[in-house]
Amino acid sequence: MAIRPILLNPEFLMIFLQTMSLYFQAKSIGIAIPGIGREDVTHAEFGLPPLPEQSRIVTRVTALRRLCADLRQRLAERQSVQARLAEALVQEVA
Structure with a gap:
């Protein structure tokens, strides 16, 4: 179904x-191809x-979504560094 915005x-x-999307998902019906x-x-x-x-x-x-994407990427980088540091520490102790 197409939605054509007017004054929107x-x-x-x-x-x-x-x-x-959650509202529409709750309204969806059907088993093989659920739809609304x-x-x-x-x-x-x-409103x-x-x-x-x-x-x-x-x-x-848009700005908040960019910020969230940047924070997710920085978190992933930090987790990667943390994993490498933990691995290096374990190898040093062994």
């Missing part, structure tokens, strides 16, 4: 739909901020 920032709509019905989408209610606020939200969410 498309990136804001994408963020909204991503945040609503048109009514589930058309009856989903949410719609003005377009300038939608743009500010998109900008902020």
